[in-house]
Amino acid sequence: MTDPALDPRPAKRKGPALASQAVSALLGMLLALVLHYVLYRIGLPSEPFIYVAF
Amino acid sequence: MSDPAAKPTLERSGSFHPLPFLLGLGLGLILCSATARVVSHRGYHNTFTRFHTVISPAGQYFPTLEEMCGVVRMRCRPGQILVIVGGNSVFEGVGQPAAKLWTAELQRLLGARYVVVNFAFGGALCTDGGARVAEVLRREYPRQIYVANTAPFNVPFPYGIEPYRYLLWEARSRGLLEAYRPRDAVVDRFIIDDFNLGGRFELRGKGWLDRALRFRDFWNWVGYDYLFTIKNPLTPSLPKLIWPRSRFPDDEPDFESRPLRERFSPANREAEMKIVRAFSGHFYEKDSGGDWRPIPKLREEFETMAKAAFPDDQKARTLIMLSRNSPVYLRQLTADEVRREDAAYRDGVEAWREAGYQSGDYGRDFEDIDFGDRTHLAASGGRKLAATVADRVRAMAASLGYLNEGAPQ
Numbered sequence: 015m016t017d018p019a020l021d022p023r024p025a026k027r028k029g030p031a032l033a034s035q036a037v038s039a040l041l042g043m044l045l046a047l048v049l050h051y052v053l054y055r056i057g058l059p060s061e062p063f064i065y066v067a068f
Numbered sequence: 069m070s071d072p073a074a075k076p077t078l079e080r081s082g083s084f085h086p087l088p089f090l091l092g093l094g095l096g097l098i099l100c101s102a103t104a105r106v107v108s109h110r111g112y113h114n115t116f117t118r119f120h121t122v123i124s125p126a127g128q129y130f131p132t133l134e135e136m137c138g139v140v141r142m143r144c145r146p147g148q149i150l151v152i153v154g155g156n157s158v159f160e161g162v163g164q165p166a167a168k169l170w171t172a173e174l175q176r177l178l179g180a181r182y183v184v185v186n187f188a189f190g191g192a193l194c195t196d197g198g199a200r201v202a203e204v205l206r207r208e209y210p211r212q213i214y215v216a217n218t219a220p221f222n223v224p225f226p227y228g229i230e231p232y233r234y235l236l237w238e239a240r241s242r243g244l245l246e247a248y249r250p251r252d253a254v255v256d257r258f259i260i261d262d263f264n265l266g267g268r269f270e271l272r273g274k275g276w277l278d279r280a281l282r283f284r285d286f287w288n289w290v291g292y293d294y295l296f297t298i299k300n301p302l303t304p305s306l307p308k309l310i311w312p313r314s315r316f317p318d319d320e321p322d323f324e325s326r327p328l329r330e331r332f333s334p335a336n337r338e339a340e341m342k343i344v345r346a347f348s349g350h351f352y353e354k355d356s357g358g359d360w361r362p363i364p365k366l367r368e369e370f371e372t373m374a375k376a377a378f379p380d381d382q383k384a385r386t387l388i389m390l391s392r393n394s395p396v397y398l399r400q401l402t403a404d405e406v407r408r409e410d411a412a413y414r415d416g417v418e419a420w421r422e423a424g425y426q427s428g429d430y431g432r433d434f435e436d437i438d439f440g441d442r443t444h445l446a447a448s449g450g451r452k453l454a455a456t457v458a459d460r461v462r463a464m465a466a467s468l469g470y471l472n473e474g475a476p477q
Binding site: 040047057 | 083084086090092093094095099100231278283287297298
């Protein structure tokens with residue numbers, strides 16, 4: 015087993031790696047929300063419905 | 069060997085991970101869809117009276133089918149008899165404040181055994197709005213009666229009318245409607261005639277996407293309870309533009325606060341009389357003996373559409389009421405026009421009955437003060453309408469076996 019003190023490779027930092035993965039996942043969720051909203055908006059009529067009673 | 073410099077900037081920086089990103093994207097869509105399903109099914113209109121203007125297409129708010137079913141679920145227990153009201157602005161109760169709304173009076177007259185829900189919309193046909201909800205809930209609430217209004221021989225197109233047709237597409241895309249060949253044939257023909265290939269693809273694609281992702285259910289809920297985001301003519305500027313729609317009460321003005329001379333303005337009289345005459349004049353002609361009779365081609369179109377409008381089992385629990393105009397205008401008809409008018413209402417009721425529905429008319433004995441304008445009812449007229457409809461609903465409930473314990477299923 016290699017002594018970490020003697021290993022020439024830089025030690026992997028798990029904390030920051032997990033955090034950046036979480037940020038990526040959150041970005042994905044945010045995009046999902048935006049996409050969901052865009053789908054809702056494009057389904058709506060662009061002109062409002064004006065009802066005139068007759 | 070790959071060159072690290074060739075990787076996209078985000079990925080190279082080590083701060084972007086495609087797999088968690090895609091998982092987050094998928095999870096986000098699933099969460100939105102699941103939330104929409106739960107809240108819409110359960111219902112979130114805590115103070116529902118009707119879809120008043122701010123929460124109707126006039127306010128760029130398009131209630132979804134599941135949202136409307138949620139309104140019913142919040143109010144009606146399975147053992148109660150559900151009375152869904154559809155139709156146009158007359159049945160919506162334009163000119164009647166929430167406390168004087170005719171459907172509130174109908175609820176009072178029918179008592180706790182019944183639950184009345186008003187799903188009428190301005191300009192809607194009797195096949196729109198409430199009709200879709202009644203059909204979708206046919207198994208969940210088998211003890212139900214659908215009541216809607218229309219005018220004599222006004223054609224009940226099975227595909228409804230804009231801007232409410234989206235409810236039909238929603239119900240179809242989710243497979244919520246009963247298979248009924250006459251209606252399916254008419255609607256399929258309508259789609260072929262009215263949509264080009266791209267339009268049909270879009271219609272199908274939107275239906276499929278919304279069925280999977282429920283974006284309309286989700287954002288309606290957000291708009292109703294938290295934050296509204298659609299520019300609309302009723303609340304055009306901040307801060308009201310973004311207020312959740314639940315903050316707006318049903319503050320329909322009261323016809324009864326207006327004197328009669330304002331309700332029936334002489335300036336509108338000529339235009340209103342044209343409409344009143346068209347109620348029967350459009351559909352009738354004189355036969356060789358000088359009697360009024362329905363124009364055969366128009367009557368045939370009505371009969372075809374009335375047959376196709378609702379599945380047979382729903383016809384039996386549907387009450388169609390023909391709305392009369394105000395006596396202020398009817399008094400100005402000639403004797404011959406009155407004969408035509410009477411024939412139209414008599415034949416109109418009969419035509420609905422022949423097609424398999426329950427039908428009647430109202431307004432013959434109403435007075436000037438019972439109307440707020442040519443066609444909409446003031447609260448006093450609403451009370452008379454409620455009394456007429458309550459009698460018919462009770463009779464239908466009895467004949468359909470709803471009053472027997474444990475029946476029908």
